[in-house]
Amino acid sequence: MSYSKTMPPVLVADQLSKRYGSRLAVDGVSFEVASGEILGLLGPNGSGKTTILRMLTGYLRPSSGTAQVAGFDVAQEGLEARRHIGYVPEDIPLYTHMRVDEFLAFMGHLKGLAGGPLHDRIAAVCKRLELSQVQRTAIGKLSRGYRQRVAIAQALLNNPPLLILDEPTNGLDPRQIIEIRELIRTLATTQTILVTSHILSEMEKVAHRVAILLNGRLRGVHVLGGSETASYLRLTIRGQPSARVQACILAVAGVVSVSQEETHGEVTAYLVQVQHLHVAEPLTAALVAHGFGVLEIRAARLDLETLFLQLTRTEVPV
Amino acid sequence: MSSVRPLLGKEATALFSSPIAYAVIAVFLLLLGYTFTAFLFLNKTATLVHIFFQAAVLFLLIVPVLTMRQFAEERKSGTLELLLTAPVREIDIVLAKFLACMAVNTLMLALSLTYALVLHAYGQPDWGPIYSGYLGLVLFTAALVALGLTVSALTANQVVAATVSLGMFLVLWMIDTLGSLLPYPFDNMVTGISLLAHFTPFATGAMYLSDVGFFLSVIMLGLFLSVRALARR
Numbered sequence: 423m424s425y426s427k428t429m430p431p432v433l434v435a436d437q438l439s440k441r442y443g444s445r446l447a448v449d450g451v452s453f454e455v456a457s458g459e460i461l462g463l464l465g466p467n468g469s470g471k472t473t474i475l476r477m478l479t480g481y482l483r484p485s486s487g488t489a490q491v492a493g494f495d496v497a498q499e500g501l502e503a504r505r506h507i508g509y510v511p512e513d514i515p516l517y518t519h520m521r522v523d524e525f526l527a528f529m530g531h532l533k534g535l536a537g538g539p540l541h542d543r544i545a546a547v548c549k550r551l552e553l554s555q556v557q558r559t560a561i562g563k564l565s566r567g568y569r570q571r572v573a574i575a576q577a578l579l580n581n582p583p584l585l586i587l588d589e590p591t592n593g594l595d596p597r598q599i600i601e602i603r604e605l606i607r608t609l610a611t612t613q614t615i616l617v618t619s620h621i622l623s624e625m626e627k628v629a630h631r632v633a634i635l636l637n638g639r640l641r642g643v644h645v646l647g648g649s650e651t652a653s654y655l656r657l658t659i660r661g662q663p664s665a666r667v668q669a670c671i672l673a674v675a676g677v678v679s680v681s682q683e684e685t686h687g688e689v690t691a692y693l694v695q696v697q698h699l700h701v702a703e704p705l706t707a708a709l710v711a712h713g714f715g716v717l718e719i720r721a722a723r724l725d726l727e728t729l730f731l732q733l734t735r736t737e738v739p740v
Numbered sequence: 741m742s743s744v745r746p747l748l749g750k751e752a753t754a755l756f757s758s759p760i761a762y763a764v765i766a767v768f769l770l771l772l773g774y775t776f777t778a779f780l781f782l783n784k785t786a787t788l789v790h791i792f793f794q795a796a797v798l799f800l801l802i803v804p805v806l807t808m809r810q811f812a813e814e815r816k817s818g819t820l821e822l823l824l825t826a827p828v829r830e831i832d833i834v835l836a837k838f839l840a841c842m843a844v845n846t847l848m849l850a851l852s853l854t855y856a857l858v859l860h861a862y863g864q865p866d867w868g869p870i871y872s873g874y875l876g877l878v879l880f881t882a883a884l885v886a887l888g889l890t891v892s893a894l895t896a897n898q899v900v901a902a903t904v905s906l907g908m909f910l911v912l913w914m915i916d917t918l919g920s921l922l923p924y925p926f927d928n929m930v931t932g933i934s935l936l937a938h939f940t941p942f943a944t945g946a947m948y949l950s951d952v953g954f955f956l957s958v959i960m961l962g963l964f965l966s967v968r969a970l971a972r973r
Contacts, residue, residue: 480825481824
């Protein structure tokens with residue numbers, strides 16, 4: 423299944439909010455996940471990612487707002503909505519006393535499978551997730567990587583259109599992380615995937631789009647590899663951070679915004695959003711004319727990290 | 741309802757694969773056997789009335805041990821999230837846990853039927869009170885399990901679940917003694933919720949529909965509150 427913006431949404435969240443007493447854990451979050459897409463929910467710990475997933479999967483009731491999965495309201499038609507979701511919670515909660523095949527059979531029954539079709543599905547997911555060798559092993563004896571595979575296997579049993587993964591690479595070693603990342607990419611050929619992480623590089627490697635969360639609010643949705651990555655310049659100027667430098671940059675026609683990035687000794691870097699990359703020429707000329715030492719100017723690919731820092735600059739995670 | 745069967749299978753496996761069920765059954769039969777033997781040799785009467793009362797008191801202590809882990813452990817280990825995000829109704833989850841606990845209780849009661857068979861072999865017991873006593877015990881333990889599940893559904897801590905359940909059971913068992921100190925109509929109201937007051941007629945061979953209705957109401961209330969506790973999230 424390939425992702426296209428024109429595909430109908432499998433998941434629609436509209437103004438989802440969750441309040442715990444006086445604390446607003448999720449504040450009016452709205453987004454859509456199109457069929458065949460991998461959407462990443464990115465945010466620091468405590469930003470509300472898991473709470474959003476729990477509302478989407480019916481584990482938590484939204485305080486306000488709605489969400490639909492495959493056209494079914496998760497609150498009003500919860501049972502039907504949950505039939506269309508495969509969910510892998512954070513920390514891989516599994517019945518460790520069960521064998522892998524027992525656990526998959528149990529979860530399959532809960533998802534409405536039985537008899538031959540259930541056995542076929544168990545065999546298929548075990549093959550797909552390379553679990554066949556450990557099918558008769560107690561889950562408690564498996565490594566964390568295998569447990570994560572078992573958790574994903576149970577989510578895939580009824581072949582749901584939407585797969586929701588909460589921090590799937592948490593606690594895995596580098597080799598297991600690569601394996602799970604590859605697995606997610608493979609799964610995206612047949613499933614729509616909503617995945618959370620607090621690790622920027624993880625998102626960049628698997629997601630088509632990334633929704634950035636902070637303090638329960640959606641700060642923006644970023645298309646990875648999209649066209650909006652081109653209109654930034656990274657400027658390196660000799661001297662301490664200066665309001666004069668920023669004023670000079672902003673005075674140049676075609677400059678949209680400027681933000682100071684980092685300072686190393688006597689060198690300061692700025693990220694400049696411009697209407698077009700050709701603005702680099704008059705910008706350099708203006709800075710030199712004002713006596714600022716321009717050490718470097720280059721087109722900046724607005725990577726996820728930069729975007730995340732930009733979006734979250736004014737807020738401190740709580 | 742189709743989900744109850746696999747859920748019940750899972751619960752029964754969990755109960756019987758842990759040492760809890762076996763320890764509980766062994767202690768129950770040991771204590772009950774001691775009382776049965778001692779009473780039979782001392783009084784030489786073919787009755788199980790005292791066994792029924794002792795069994796009821798033992799169930800007050802045993803049921804919290806069975807129910808404490810049902811939801812509290814699932815909540816703590818995170819597996820409750822797995823169940824509640826599967827296409828399963830809360831009532832199915834509650835019913836499965838209720839039936840699994842009742843399977844253990846019923847097994848204990850079934851094993852204690854040995855005493856009735858001993859009386860039958862060596863004497864001529866009146867079977868009426870024995871039937872009513874066992875029916876009373878089944879209803880009584882079912883009411884305790886339903887209430888214990890409610891408490892377990894409200895907390896992630898097994899010790900808290902067991903302690904609160906035990907306290908509640910003891911209060912409901914003994915509350916009729918408080919009733920005698922209160923003026924009318926409060927005395928009747930308090931006695932009306934006493935487990936002992938409603939269990940005594942069963943144990944002594946007098947069955948009243950009102951007592952059956954009381955226990956069925958408590959069971960329904962406990963199951964309803966357990967579902968509500970699960971849905972409160």
